[in-house]
Amino acid sequence: xxxxxxxxxxxxxxxxxxxxxxxxxxxxxxxxxxxxxxxxxxxxxxxxxxxxxxxxxxxxxxxxxxxxxxxxxxxxxxxxxxxxxxxxxxxxxxxxxxxxxxxxxxxxxxxxxxxxxxxxxxxxxxxxxxxxxxxxxxxxxxxxxxxxxxxxxxxxxxxxxxxxxxxxxxxxxxxxxxxxxxxxxxxxxxxxxxxxxxxxxxxxxxxxxxxxxxxxxxxxxxxxxxxxxxxxxxxxxxxxxxxxxxxxxxxxxxxxxxxxxxxxxxxxxxxxxxxxxxxxxxxxxxxxxxxxxxxxxxxxxxxxxxxxxxxxxxxxxxxxxxxxxxxxxxxxxxxxxxxxxxxxxxxxxxxxxxxxxxxxxxxxxx
Amino acid sequence: xxxxxxxxxxxxxxxxxxxxxxxxxxxxxxxxxxxxxxxxxxxxxxxxxxxxxxxxxxxxxxxxxxxxxxxxxxxxxxxxxxxxxxxxxxxxxxxxxxxxxxxxxxxxxxxxxxxxxxxxxxxxxxxxxxxxxxxxxxxxxxxxxxxxxxxxxxxxxxxxxxxxxxxxxxxxxxxxxxxxxxxxxxxxxxxxxxxxxxxxxxxxxxxxxxxxxxxxxxxxxxxxxxxxxxxxxxxxxxxxxxxxxxxxxxxxxxxxxxxxxxxxxxxxxxxxxxxxxxxxxxxxxxxxxxxxxxxxxxxxxxxxxx
Amino acid sequence: xxxxxxxxxxxxxxxxxxxxxxxxxxxxxxxxxxxxxxxxxxxxxxxxxxxxxxxxxxxxxxxxxxxxxxxxxxxxxxxxxxxxxxxxxxxxxxxxxxxxxxxxxxxxxxxxxxxxxxxxxxxxxxxxxxxxxxxxxxxxxxxxxxxxxxxxxxxxxxxxxxxxxxxxxxxxxxxxxxxxxxxxxxxxxxxxxxxxxxxxxxxxxxxxxxxxxxxxxxxxxxxxxxxxxxxxxxxxxxxxxxxxxxxxxxxxx
Numbered sequence: 001x002x003x004x005x006x007x008x009x010x011x012x013x014x015x016x017x018x019x020x021x022x023x024x025x026x027x028x029x030x031x032x033x034x035x036x037x038x039x040x041x042x043x044x045x046x047x048x049x050x051x052x053x054x055x056x057x058x059x060x061x062x063x064x065x066x067x068x069x070x071x072x073x074x075x076x077x078x079x080x081x082x083x084x085x086x087x088x089x090x091x092x093x094x095x096x097x098x099x100x101x102x103x104x105x106x107x108x109x110x111x112x113x114x115x116x117x118x119x120x121x122x123x124x125x126x127x128x129x130x131x132x133x134x135x136x137x138x139x140x141x142x143x144x145x146x147x148x149x150x151x152x153x154x155x156x157x158x159x160x161x162x163x164x165x166x167x168x169x170x171x172x173x174x175x176x177x178x179x180x181x182x183x184x185x186x187x188x189x190x191x192x193x194x195x196x197x198x199x200x201x202x203x204x205x206x207x208x209x210x211x212x213x214x215x216x217x218x219x220x221x222x223x224x225x226x227x228x229x230x231x232x233x234x235x236x237x238x239x240x241x242x243x244x245x246x247x248x249x250x251x252x253x254x255x256x257x258x259x260x261x262x263x264x265x266x267x268x269x270x271x272x273x274x275x276x277x278x279x280x281x282x283x284x285x286x287x288x289x290x291x292x293x294x295x296x297x298x299x300x301x302x303x304x305x306x307x308x309x310x311x312x313x314x315x316x317x318x319x320x321x322x323x324x325x326x327x328x329x330x331x332x333x334x335x336x337x338x339x340x341x342x343x344x345x346x347x348x349x350x351x352x353x354x355x356x357x358x359x360x361x362x363x364x365x366x
Numbered sequence: 367x368x369x370x371x372x373x374x375x376x377x378x379x380x381x382x383x384x385x386x387x388x389x390x391x392x393x394x395x396x397x398x399x400x401x402x403x404x405x406x407x408x409x410x411x412x413x414x415x416x417x418x419x420x421x422x423x424x425x426x427x428x429x430x431x432x433x434x435x436x437x438x439x440x441x442x443x444x445x446x447x448x449x450x451x452x453x454x455x456x457x458x459x460x461x462x463x464x465x466x467x468x469x470x471x472x473x474x475x476x477x478x479x480x481x482x483x484x485x486x487x488x489x490x491x492x493x494x495x496x497x498x499x500x501x502x503x504x505x506x507x508x509x510x511x512x513x514x515x516x517x518x519x520x521x522x523x524x525x526x527x528x529x530x531x532x533x534x535x536x537x538x539x540x541x542x543x544x545x546x547x548x549x550x551x552x553x554x555x556x557x558x559x560x561x562x563x564x565x566x567x568x569x570x571x572x573x574x575x576x577x578x579x580x581x582x583x584x585x586x587x588x589x590x591x592x593x594x595x596x597x598x599x600x601x602x603x604x605x606x607x608x609x610x611x612x613x614x615x616x617x618x619x620x621x622x623x624x625x626x627x628x629x630x631x632x633x634x635x636x637x638x639x640x641x642x643x644x645x646x647x648x649x650x651x652x653x654x655x656x657x658x659x660x661x662x663x664x665x666x667x668x669x670x671x672x
Numbered sequence: 673x674x675x676x677x678x679x680x681x682x683x684x685x686x687x688x689x690x691x692x693x694x695x696x697x698x699x700x701x702x703x704x705x706x707x708x709x710x711x712x713x714x715x716x717x718x719x720x721x722x723x724x725x726x727x728x729x730x731x732x733x734x735x736x737x738x739x740x741x742x743x744x745x746x747x748x749x750x751x752x753x754x755x756x757x758x759x760x761x762x763x764x765x766x767x768x769x770x771x772x773x774x775x776x777x778x779x780x781x782x783x784x785x786x787x788x789x790x791x792x793x794x795x796x797x798x799x800x801x802x803x804x805x806x807x808x809x810x811x812x813x814x815x816x817x818x819x820x821x822x823x824x825x826x827x828x829x830x831x832x833x834x835x836x837x838x839x840x841x842x843x844x845x846x847x848x849x850x851x852x853x854x855x856x857x858x859x860x861x862x863x864x865x866x867x868x869x870x871x872x873x874x875x876x877x878x879x880x881x882x883x884x885x886x887x888x889x890x891x892x893x894x895x896x897x898x899x900x901x902x903x904x905x906x907x908x909x910x911x912x913x914x915x916x917x918x919x920x921x922x923x924x925x
Contacts, residue, residue, distance in 0.1 A: 006470035010459065017458040017497075200452035204514070207418050207448045208471045209440065365420040405843030406814045502716030530760075530840055532714040533871055533907055534914045558841045559870070561907075573843065602876070603855045619848055622875035622905065623894060658844050665845060 003210060007218030011192075015222055025188065029180045029230045033237045036172045047072055047132040050094035052079040053104070059147075060100050066143045067098070072135050089122045096121045096132050098140075173238045174326035175299030178319030180234065181227055181257070182264045182293050187285035189223050189268030194281040197272075203365070212363040220265045227261045247333030253326065256343055260322045263346055266353035267318070273360035293319040321345045369396040369520045369552030370431035370445060372417065377426030379412050386412040388575035389426070394554060394568075399547035401566035402556040403661070409575040410556040411451055414525045417554070418448045430521055447519030451526050453510040457499035461490050461509055464498055465516060472517030483512045486542055504535025511542065522546070524555040528562065540565040560658035571661055578664045586660050592616060595633055596653035598624035599645055608643045612636060619662060626659055680705050680832050680863040681726060685735035688721050695721040697886035698735060703832075703879075708854060708864045710874050710894075713883030714914045719867050720836070722883070726865070727834055728752045740831040753781070756825035756833035756862075760840040763821030766810035770801065773809055774824055781828035795823045799853065815846025822853055832863040839870060851876050871907040880906070882913050889913045 015022060049067055053060050056078070068075035076094050079085040088094040101116030119136060123129035193216075196202040205215050231254070238244040246253075267289070275281040293299065296310060297319035306314060314320050321342040328334040328342075336343075372394040379387040387409045394400045402410050415421040417428055419439040428435040433442045455464050462476075465487075469476045480487070486508050498506065507527055514522065524543075528536045540562060547553050547567070555566070563569050563583050570580040579586055599605055606625055609618045614635050616628040629636050633650060640648050655663075681703035688696040696718040703709045713719045724730040726739050728748035737744040740754035764773045774792040783791060796802040799819050801812075809817060818838055826833050835854075839847045851873065858864050858878075866877065874880050874894060881891040890897060890913055894906055901909045 003470050003473060006467055010456065010463070010467045013463065014456060014458050199457070200450040200454040201456060203415075203418070203420060203450045204448060204454045204468070205471060206420060207443050207446060209444050209473065210471055364422065365415060405846070406841035408843075502714070504715050526841075530715075530837065530869065532717075532869055532914070533910050534714055536869075537911065558843075560844060606852075619844075620851065620876065622872040662844050665843070 004214060004218060007210075007214065008221045011218055011222040014192075015226070021188070025184055025226050026229070026233075028184070029176075029233050030237065032176055032180065033173075033234060033242070036176060046074055047096060047128060047135075048076045048094045049073045049096045049098065049132075049136070050076045050079050050085065050088050051098040051100065052082060052085045053100040054102050057104075060104060062147075063140055063143055064098070067136065067139055070135070070139050072132065085120060089120060092122075094122075095128055096136060098136070172299070173234070173242070173244050174323040174330065175294075175297065175319075177231070177234055177257070177326055178260075178297055178299060178323045179290070179293050180230060181261055181322075182267075182289055182319055183285075184230060185223055185227050185261055185264030186268035186271065186289050187282065188226075189219060189265050190271035190275065190281045190285055191278050192223070193219055193269070193272035194275050194278050197276065198278060206363050206365070212361055213358060216269055216358070216361060220269070223265060223268075224261060227264070228258070231257050231261070244331065245333070246330055248329035249336060252336040252339075253329045256322070256325050256329070256339065256346070259343065259346055259350060260318065260325075263318055263350040263353060266350055266357050269357035270353055270360065273357055292317045296320065298323050316349075318346060318349055321349075368550050369398075371396045372400075372521060372552065372554065373427075373429045374413075374417070375427045377413070377416060377423045377428060379409075379416060379421065380424050385575050387416070387423075390572075390575075390577050391426075392570055392577065392580065394552060396552055397547060397550045398552055399543060399565070399567045400552075400554045401563055401569035402554065402572055403558075403560060403563050403569055403657070404556070404572035405558055408572040410572055411525055412575075413572075414448075414450075414523055414554075414556060418446060418523055419443055445520045447514040447517065447522040449510050449514040449522075449524045449527055451529070453506045455498040455506060455510055455513065458497060460495050460497055461501070462494040464509060465512055468513040469516045474517050476516065479516055479518055482518055483515050485545065486512050486515075502535075503531045504538070507531055507535065507539060508542075511539070515546075519551070521552045522554070524553065526556050526558065528557055528559060536562070560656070560661055563657040569657075571664065573661075573665055573668075578668060579660070583657055586657060587655055590655040590660050590663060592628035592655075592663065594653050594655045594659060595627045595629065595636075595650055596621075596624050597627050597636075597640075597648060597650050599640075599648040601645070605640070605645055605648070608640065608645065609636070612639050614639075617662070617666065619659075621656070621658070626653065626655075678705050679703065679738075680707075680741075681709070681737070681739050681865065683722075683726070683735070683737045686722065686725060686732050686737050687734045688718075688725060688730065689733045694886050696725070696732075699883070699886075699888050700735075701881060701888060701891055703863055703865060705831075705863055706858050706861050707879065708858045708866065708877045710877030710880035711865060711867045711883070712874055712880060712910060713867075717883040717914075718886040719883055723834055723836060723865075723867065727755060727757055754831050756781075756828070756830040757836075758818075758821050758825040758833070758838055759836035760818075760838060764809045764817060764824065767808065769806050769808055770796070770812070770820060771805040773820070774827065777824045778827050781830075783828050791827060795827060799823050813846070815842050815849065818842055818846070818850055819853060822850065822857075826857055826862055830862065832865060833857065835864065835866040837867055837869065839868060839873065847873070871905065871910060874906040874910070882910060884914055 051064055064075060067073050079088055079097060082099065085097040085099060089097060097120045099118040099120060103116055117140070119133055121129040121133050196205070239246050271281055271284055275284060296303070296306065296314040296317045299319065303311060303314045303320060325339040325342045328339050374390055374392045377387055377390045378385065390413060402413070404410055412421065416423050417435060419435045419442050422436060430442050430445065435442050456467070459467065465476055490505065490509055490512065493501065493505065498509065501509065511527065528539055531539070543553055543555065544565065566583065568582050569586070570577045572578070579589065597605065597609065602620060602623060602625065606618060606620055609615055609625060609627055614630045616630055618625055618627045627636065637650055679702040684700050685698040686696060686700070687694065687698050699722060711719055711723065721730070725732050725744060726737060728744050728751035731745060739751045742750040742754065744751055765776070768776065771792070775788055778788045778792060796805055801816060801820060804812065812820070822835070822838065839850055842850065854864050854866070868874065877894065879891065879893050880897060881888045883889065892900070897909045898904065898906065901912050903909055903912070
């Protein structure tokens with residue numbers, strides 16, 4: 001046990017003193033979350049709003065004034081035609097165009113008839129679109145209520161152009177978790193082990209009475225800890241900065257994540273047993289882990305859309321299963337039982353990889 | 367303390383078609399300071415790794431005491447200290463952290479065995495808190511030695527510990543090895559520097575995977591066949607070319623400020639030849655061969671046999 | 673080149689500091705054209721740092737130096753183009769064939785294309801490697817590799833060639849073959865600046881400097897040095913100097 005502790009201590013010291021690696025290990029998740037999060041940041045500002053009205057009237061002017069006064073929006077002007085409205089969206093002059101019907105505000109609204117307003121939004125940036133539209137509706141309703149004392153008379157019809165299904169809004173958080181944990185654990189573990197082969201320290205460790213599995217376990221512990229830290233960072237940033245819901249069981253999410261981390265570590269271990277230099281370990285990690293994790297896991301493209309051979313190949317990409325788990329547990333708020341299948345797949349992969357790794361890693365140099 | 371003997375019998379190790387170690391047999395007695403001398407690529411490191419249980423011989427047998435390096439490799443590892451070719455330190459750990467770590471790897475503590483390494487560690491003590499990467503070659507080498515000694519091994523394997531190390535550090539290092547050997551530890555050390563052969567009690571010369579000669583340095587020198595002449599003068603390079611062009615010369619090699627020459631017949635012929643060529647300040651005298659002369663002779667003879 | 677003095681390398685109070693640590697402490701020396709200059713010193717004495725400055729790879733903190741007629745501070749690029757460099761660790765591409773290496777390095781050093789086959793072929797013949805021109809460098813014995821690396825380093829006829837421990841680990845015969853190449857190059861007017869840990873090789877140099885603690889502790893012909901320190905060999909000269917200075921300056925890392 002004492003031996004184990006000193007191994008772990010050494011490993012931590014080495015990680016902590018390698019400033020660059022440290023920066024990558026801990027900085028990467030933060031940077032990635034922030035870069036991706038910028039696109040869907042809750043804090044929507046400077047949404048350019050134009051409007052179209054065939055015949056302008058005082059109510060329309062008042063409503064638009066109120067919208068312009070809101071800190072979220074910039075009033076960019078009036079479009080001459082529906083055609084112009086769409087052009088404004090396409091060219092990016094406007095993010096949202098409010099189209100007023102002729103009846104809107106023409107006279108006192110007819111009892112029981114809702115005012116006709118259509119909101120066109122450029123949803124290629126889904127976050128700005130959805131948030132902008134929500135705030136816009138709110139502003140309009142409030143104005144209308146104050147003005148007429150009548151609730152819900154404005155019930156605008158919203159059309160989201162260019163990305164109607166609003167895919168990928170929260171998708172990147174599970175994807176990013178799958179990617180970061182895989183990279184940090186697998187790549188860093190494999191490089192750390194191979195580095196000791198390169199510097200010759202592994203030879204001395206092997207010749208010592210220390211058992212091989214202990215050397216490996218000691219390598220994994222610090223990266224497990226760092227990964228747990230990363231997991232916490234990602235979850236905290238996602239929930240508190242990006243406002244991604246955490247609707248399911250946190251305990252279940254953490255448990256499956258821990259399992260996934262262990263799977264990643266065992267993959268790293270396996271890679272390290274096959275590779276001889278840090279450079280090849282790095283390359284192999286990138287090719288076999290990073291690219292499939294990004295492209296074949298559903299992180300960027302839905303797996304369902306993949307060509308058939310790649311679809312089957314995606315079955316062996318660990319992140320594909322993990323991302324489903326996180327989506328279901330975190331965003332959809334489903335109970336643990338809903339991810340039982342995925343969890344079992346990850347568990348099975350872990351057992352297989354670990355067995356392979358330990359079998360390959362013998363306590364000799366060949 | 368008494369060390370253990372090491373016996374190597376008919377060991378072969380192949381990489382593909384290349385025989386890295388080719389039928390090597392050696393016997394190292396307990397407490398010996400045994401040198402394995404040969405250039406890069408002679409198979410020294412492969413041999414060391416087989417002794418250190420890290421590689422399996424294709425054929426042959428190696429025993430340490432009565433433990434077989436293949437069958438009883440766990441037992442072997444507990445009595446072995448091994449310092450691989452590269453200094454095998456953690457560059458990002460300090461001097462003291464490296465030592466502490468290796469101590470615990472071998473299930474001991476620095477405190478427990480400090481007296482054993484204190485002689486060497488005294489020199490490192492002032493730099494305990496310095497990262498290993500900031501040590502000079504000589505200091506790294508001493509620290510690596512401390513690390514491989516901290517568990518009081520009975521057999522110490524040092525693979526080229528002095529390569530790339532300056533002459534003063536090398537000298538000090540060999541003094542340390544001599545002391546350890548005098549205390550009874552069995553030490554096998556490899557080196558590409560022929561002059562270090564004299565520090566060993568016995569040695570083997572290796573080239574191309576084979577041991578071409580084994581014995582005490584004196585034995586090896588006594589086995590030198592030719593009659594060696596030392597030719598010295600002002601312009602050594604010119605003289606070297608001149609002597610090489612002389613028809614009666616068997617071999618001529620530069621040794622520092624002079625030439626070591628073996629002639630076929632009478633040395634007077636060479637004397638007068640050199641005078642003719644205008645080298646009139648030349649002194650020619652009989653000299654004792656060095657281990658390096660022996661190595662060169664053995665390899666040359668080996669080449670002409672083939 | 674300083675025409676008046678015929679010096680190929682001139683160092684004047686060349687100094688390199690890393691933070692508070694002075695790696696090279698105001699060294700001054702000259703190396704003449706065609707000279708074989710041995711640059712010795714203990715590990716960590718500052719040899720590598722000094723050599724890097726002379727090769728234009730690192731800027732001096734203070735002092736000045738001229739190599740092959742160019743200032744190492746202001747004309748580093750020209751310096752690099754007019755020198756050859758070879759070290760024990762890196763010199764040739766192991767995964768390229770002998771001839772491919774020659775073509776590559778000749779190209780890097782701007783040997784005109786049509787001259788490469790002539791110069792390269794003659795060079796291979798001279799060092800006895802013409803038969804292996806289509807072999808991979810990794811398959812050659814170390815001694816051959818080093819001979820080839822040296823010949824490649826001087827293929828473009830530089831004014832000076834820097835050799836960093838060129839014979840480490842090489843067998844005794846190959847070492848001597850290598851030195852014959854050095855003599856030959858020096859005879860043809862190429863200045864050779866060489867570091868080594870083999871003290872018998874120090875004897876082969878025209879002049880030798882011994883660095884201790886960032887300074888040049890002694891600089892003279894091997895003969896004069898041995899006379900001055902009343903010893904038989906350069907090994908003893910070296911030990912006397914390094915030990916003596918070591919005591920004065922305290923143990924050094």
